[in-house]
Amino acid sequence: MKTAFVRFISQAAALAAVLIVAANAFAAPPAVTARLDRADIALGDSAKLTITASGSGNAAISPPVAPGLEFVAVGQSSQYQSINGVVTSTTSVTYEVIPQRAGQFSIQALSQRSKPLALNVRSGSRRSVAAAGNNAGPSSLPPPATSGLAAGDTHLTQDGSAFARLLLPRRELYVGETVPVDIQVGLRPGLVASLNGLPTLNGDSFTLNRLSSQPEQTQATIAGKPYTVLTWHSVLAAVKPGDFSLTIETPLTVQMRTASQRRPRMPRGFFDDSVFDDPFFQSFFGGTTEKQITVTSEPDALKVLALPVAGRPAGFSGAVGKFEVNSELSTTKTAAGDPLTLRLKVTGAGNFDRVNSAMLGELDGWKTYRPTAKFEAADNAGYGGEKDFEQAVIPTQPGQQTVPALTFSFFNPETRRFETKQTAPLSVEVSIAPAGSLAKTAASASNVSPAPASESPRDGLRPDHVETGSTVATLRPIYFQPWFVGSQSVLVLGFATGFVFLRRRERSGNDADGARRREAMSAIDHCLAEMDAASAAGDPTHFFQSARAALQEKLATRWNVAPASITIAEIDARLNGDGAEIRRVFALADHAAYSGQHTSTADFQQWKETVRAQLKPTEEL
């Protein structure tokens, strides 16, 4: 019995083997498909090629050949199905495609039914988000949490481990305006080990305030990869006008596979790609290393405008945003001398640190105290909220009293205009005060001066300024700039020269004797020149007349008389018989004029020397 049973089993097994062999003999050849996870990568990056062979035949998968591309097997999976004795197997091998150079590559078709695959390798380092082929779709990152925010570009790190992006409500701001922004940092689980700091702005023209240390955490999928997205809600403020480019960056620690582990030359068995990326396996195989990187967002162009000067209200304190105001009194019936509380509520959204109100100033019939202010934010970022101003006011006169309207001015960036909001006047019925209370209250309130509402800033710093004012090219005062020093030196020199010139002129104008002497010297010089000319021409008349004139000038200057008054008689009288040569010249001049006497050249020379000798003391004049 046992022998028969064994024989039956052997025959059944032989029949099954024959059937299997026959089925295999008539089975269709395996179908081979290939797909790339991305069609566009940067040089230094890698793509993943998955080749799948399915069918009843043996699937022998070998990597494709493409010059310039290196294919490294990183994983393999297999599936077997047996239906009615027909065994179907599906084998997938995943290769890491590492480009050796930039350019357009084509990976050949692996079967008649498959198509060639195209891969574009760029020389830049930026990694594209959009995937190619039938593997990936567009980014599935959820829209920004803040309604109406424009989506910024998602800028992945080179290894795809993280991204950062800044979501802005608009691209045009005003100086001092605060706008809510969302900062998102996406982290690839398993690849990012830690976040090493809060996001920071790159650019010195903006400030990012009230950045919480506890961001919102959501999950998102980009290019088929899961990311944990951290979202910070904050407020961005512009410091100065101009066109700027704004980015954010965040320091991270990422885990990277080491080179030996990253490029295994042998298939890794049944681990598919997603499992392979699991940190447990990375740690298990011990082939990871940590690296500090910084993920940076795409640059956002922003235009910051200065607040307009035209139409600026007198009470504008720098508030930019959209606000509403209303006021109320603590009671509508009181007695004179009893304090009331006047409240002004400013609600809305904007830079509340610049929201202030002068409240009530000097007002007949009222005593006023210094107001206080308190702000309650409606959101974590402090963009919206309510600021309450409270002021103690005391009616001093009985009767129907009115608290006048309170005004608050701000710049509305939506309408691009200054707006002034006004509260309604408030009426209060004031009864007669009990005896003594009014005088006491008035005395206590007498030293109160109206002043802007005080609010101690939360960080101890006074708020930013919204009016940028004029700019200067350099901080060095112009005192110490060469052009200024030079121009002032020229001015000083010019004034000094003018002063000296005028002083000299004045001195010369006041010195009559000196002027006369200078005129006499000039006349004598002229006469001497005429003597020379006359001697050259042989004209004795002119010669002696010039000589006499020269001597007259000299003596007239010495005696302080007119030259014409110098005669031989005058000479005799003043020189007491001296000056014979002078008298001789005078006599010869008369003689030559009337006698026409001829004088030789030698005589001219002699007389010239005689006259010059007499004139020599002229310098002493």
Add this chain to the structure above:
Amino acid sequence: MKLFKILTRRLVLLAALTLPICLVTAQATTRAQTSASNPATSGYSAAALFNQANADARKGKTGPAILGYERALLLAPNDADIAANLHFVRAKAGLPDTPENWFTRVLTYARPNTLAWLGSFGLVLAGMSLLVRRFYAQQQLVFSSLTFSGALLVATAIGNAITIWPRVNEAVVISRESAAHISPVSAAESTFKLREGETVTVRAEHQDFVLVQTSVGRSGWVARAELALIVPQSGNPAPSTNRT
């Protein structure tokens, strides 16, 4: 002679009228050039420096914050907000904050450039009144007053220049920790530490090091990168810093 005197008098009067106009025009031209070349994105503005310093202070960057406030004070010395925040940040960091005496406050009440132009105007006023008074002997009192006013303006400007001159050579420590060495090499022995935000006076420079003197008189060589001059030597805007 008389004609010459008349001509001279007219010339001096013409110069007296023309020079102030030239000065005002020169100032306006300078400002216009500044605005044209630095519309808004470049150059220094007191408000922008103040806002930037506020952002640095909020981030805990004491050095850059104090540097920003100091620079803002140069442009707006009478701004109470700037002075208050500077004192606050210094006090918070435990840095010394020497109060200014009344004379210094008076001399630095207005912007240095404004006082410089006023001094220049005063120079013209004094100079011209000294010249013109010689032709109007009967109005000596008027011209003496003008001369005195001009001289006062010049003296104020000179006083302001002398007061702020030391700040041209002052620098703020912007690194978290800075060591002063006995010689201008990294390997030299460290003599003392400088705190972030401390203001020092630069006495000399040697390659990548500067010789500084602290407010208590200690001197040492510090790496140039760890300091920032309050008045930059070039006209470039302040180096950008990350802001949050």
